[in-house]
Amino acid sequence: MKRIAEASAVMAEAVKLCEPQVIPLYPITPQTHIMEELANHVNNGELKAKIIRTESEHSMMSTLIGSLLAGSRSFTATSSQGLALAHEVLPIISGLRLPAVIGVAARALAAPLNIWGDHSDVMDARDTGWIQLHCRNTQAVFDTTIQAFAIAEKARLPVMVIMDGYTLSHMFEPADILSKTEVSGYLPKFKIRYQLDTNKPMTFGPVGFTDTYMEFKHQLKDAHEEAAKIISEENKRYGKMFRREYGDGMxxxxxxxxxxxxxxxxxxxxxxxxxxxxxxxxxxxxxxxxxxxxxxxxxxxxxxxxxxxxxxxxxxxxxxxxxxxxxxxxxxxxxxxxxxxxxxxxxxxxxxxxxxxxxxxxx
Amino acid sequence: MASKSDDWKPGNIRGLPLEEFFHSGHGACAGCGPAITMRMITKAAGKDSIIVNATGCMEVVSTKYPTTSWGLPWVHGAFENAAPIASGIHAALAAQGTRAKHNIVVIAGDGATYDIGFGAISAAFERGDKFTYICYNNEAYANTGSQQSGATPKHAWTTTTPIGKIIHGKEVEKKPLTEIIAAHKIPYIATASTAYPLDLFNKIKKSFTFDGPSFINVLTPCVLTWKYDSSLSVELARLAVDTGMWLVYEIENGKFTLNIQPKGLPVKNYLAKQGRFKHLTDADIAEIQMHLDKQNKELVAERECVNKAEEKI
CATH class of the missing domain: 3.40.50.920 (Rossmann fold)
Structure with missing residues (x-):
């Protein structure tokens, strides 16, 4: 169904259709409209998710470690200083191979303080092991957000869905919104290969000494090579189902x-x-x-x-x-x-x- | 509510479960106070528990990949984020409808708790997320080589409060963290000592029965930081309680109980056994004793006052 909506609300709509169980939140401009919309969806009973209102983006990103490892699809969003504050947690999430999906309304970094759009924040996070997908319009925000969950969960890598702060995050455009049935036909149920399980206790996030650290990182490098294929496959599969493709996905x-x-x-x-x-x-x-x-x-x-x-x-x-x-x-x-x-x-x-x-x- | 898988019966030390969840082979020092405490914590937590460990000695010595000492599902993220990770687990299990089957236990040192993770802990307690946060408190950043933390007592030597020609040891009092946590009015707050394992065991078990956050601050000696013979860990943990250097109490839904009455031994008995205090003059020791007496008296009086007020209501 075509609808004229703000890209941030469209991202929230896409997230709602993907039914995450846990959504940690922390406000920062210009991403706030995404989380405000999600909070509306939850408080109106349209989305059955637990919202965790944290005291910082660092904690917000950290809750994803717990919620994903406990077996729940999870989403959050941030911008700029928020992404920078959460930076420490980014390579931990990719190192643990967790399928986090976050929205980023890309924004400049201080100083001087500036709330408007550029790509300083996401470039600052480029070496953290996350997949980074950029959107050029509102429709792409919707489609990419849904694909991002499929990509993250297949590649076992976290994904940032990036939209330009203000020029896209606050842009009203027509977008085709899929139905719940259509999205559940595309996106498989959330599954994580290894999780915190009292019946099968495992240790997550151990110490990797000089004898193992490099092997872990080599696996992450391989995972990104594999992810390129997965991104293209998911783009094609999505295109076949909903007649919208984004080039070869890359x-x-x-x-x-x-x-x-x-x-x-x-x-x-x-x-x-x-x-x-x-x-x-x-x-x-x-x-x-x-x-x-x-x-x-x-x-x-x-x-x-x-x-x-x-x-x-x-x-x-x-x-x-x-x-x-x-x-x-x-x-x-x-x-x-x-x-x-x-x-x-x-x-x-x-x-x-x-x-x-x-x-x-x-x- | 709490796990019913192994019913809690407060008994004597011989009644503790035989099952081990913190296994030998870890790399902690001989006589390590925290390692003894880990064994007690995991025994009390039991098989239905998920452990979240902050960066620190206990995380580092127990999980050198591909080995692990943990017989429970265990996760380590970073230094300051154990509480929000626990919140994430809590939310996920609640969403899945399996929260009641599990205990979530955070284990973090005093650096992670008093200092770097403090804001995150405060927020989790504000939210009322149900988990038991245990601070194993050896009064310094022991893992990085015994630097001063917010839990380090005044006058103590650490590598960042050295005994110099002009300044001798830490210049300020430690942060009254347990009282700060108490101000959050979470259902259960307690202090404990490695020398009283049954008290600690019972407190952990009790913490699982509350429908909200619990906080337990366990004083546990560090051989390298406190500088003493490794055979004395438990003795020092006991002396801390007997001299009043560490009050063992609990605040259960606002009600204060002093669990172990200090024996009133002079604080010198405790200080003299530790290298970190060997530079103290008699005047310093007298000051510590005076401050301690005043502080303990005030804490107990304030809490009893609250108890009385609650009774009246």
């Missing part, structure tokens, strides 16, 4: 015959489509789709739009792309909610600068 390529390419993530892709250039939306940042990008960029003029920066090194998406597309140029845009306009994208296509910080305010 990247979406629009207007592939154009000679110039804009590589970007999130809502920027929707604006970039209007330039007439080929647009590669990097839907999945971890695991990273190197081979798809390399293939699509052969012999082309490529510019990579980043909404984050790795200080002292370069723009994070550009750095990944450059590993397989040496000619790719870098454009840093939209930090702290600065607009990314059509004319800005047209300008970066024309520019020959290797790295350009697009300072367009008031211009």
């Amino acid at each position: 990247v979406e390529i629009f207007n592939p015959s154009a000679k110039q390419v804009i590589i970007c993530q999130g809502t920027t892709a929707e604006t970039a489509k209007l330039t007439g250039a080929c647009v590669i939306h990097v839907r999945c940042f971890r695991p990273f789709p190197f081979s798809q990008i390399e293939k699509a960029c052969r012999g082309k003029d490529v510019v990579v739009v980043d909404r984050a920066y790795s200080y002292g090194a370069g723009a994070p998406l550009h750095m990944e792309v450059k590993a397989v597309v040496p000619q790719a140029r870098s454009a840093v845009m939209g930090l702290g909610g600065r607009d990314i306009r059509l004319e800005d994208l047209q300008m970066i296509l024309k520019s020959k600068e290797k790295e350009l910080w697009v300072d367009n305010y008031g211009k």
Whole structure:
């Protein structure tokens, strides 16, 4: 059923249809609408889940360890400083191979304090072993959230479903909302391979000395390679059932015959489509789709739009792309909610600068 | 409500279950107070329990992969988040309708409890999540090499409160954590000592009968931090109680009971046996004794006052 709704509410709707049993919450802008909606669903009796109102994002993320290991599908959402505060728990969740799904309304990191959208927070979390899926519109938020549970539970890896703070999280758009029956036809019942069980006591989160730690991490690396396949399979399976696919699940390529390419993530892709250039939306940042990008960029003029920066090194998406597309140029845009306009994208296509910080305010 | 799988009968020490859930082969020091305490905790917790362990000595010595000392389902996340992990387990089991079949027990040191995890504990107690939080309190960050924590007593040597030319040991009093927890008005709060295993056992069993959070603060000596001969762990844990350095009491639905009356032995008997206090002057010891007498008197008087007020209501 098509409905006009805010992307945050659409994410909450998708979560409701996936029926998590435990939802820890902690407020932070611009993610709050997601959890407020979920709280409404629970208090109205539309979703039978236990809400845990925590005192911080660190505790919020930690409750997921307990709830998932005890055998319950679980969800939470955060942004910016919240994701940064919870950072310590992120590699613990992936290290324990727990299928957590969280929504991230991506936002800038202080200082200076800034509540608006960019990708600083999720880039800061890129090396924590989580799958990172970006959404470019409200429909993608709905579909990706549902797929995320299937991917997480199959890959035994946690997933971040990322939407640009404000430009998407607060955007009202029409979206096709699936029915409960449709979603339960797609998403299998929650199952976790190993759990806290008094009939079969196991030790979770032990100490890994120098003789075993590296083997655990190697398994995590392998799991991400496997996850790339699972993401594509789930995208295809979802597409077959509901007639909506997101490229091959890892990247979406629009207007592939154009000679110039804009590589970007999130809502920027929707604006970039209007330039007439080929647009590669990097839907999945971890695991990273190197081979798809390399293939699509052969012999082309490529510019990579980043909404984050790795200080002292370069723009994070550009750095990944450059590993397989040496000619790719870098454009840093939209930090702290600065607009990314059509004319800005047209300008970066024309520019020959290797790295350009697009300072367009008031211009 | 509590697990009924092994009915609790307060008896004597010979009546404790023979079954072990904290197995030998772990890497704790000879005479380790916390390791003795783990054995008691798990005996009391029984086979229907899930353990959440904060980072600390007991977690590190007992789970070197691929070995484990734990005969119960056990999870360790990080240093400061044992309480929220327990909340997650509690919520999941409640959602699945199996909460009544399990006990959830958090085991965490004083660094995790008094300091880094404190905010998270306070929030879990505010929510009223049902689990038993046990702090094994050796009054320092023993796992990282005996640094000062909020539980370290005034004057004590630690590696971050060294005996220097100008400053000697910890300069401030320890945090009155049990009383701070009591202010949360959770159903059950208790203190215990490794020297009184039956008291500890009974308190853990009792904690499972409340429909809400419980907190038990167990004083347990650390050979390396307190600096004493490893044969003296239990003796020191007993001396702490007998001198009044550690009051053993419980607050059950607001009602205070002093479980073990201190024998009134001079605090010097306790301090003199530990290297961490060997720098103390007679004046220091006199100050400690005076402070202790005042503090214990106040605590008991305040709590008895509350008892009386509750009786009147």
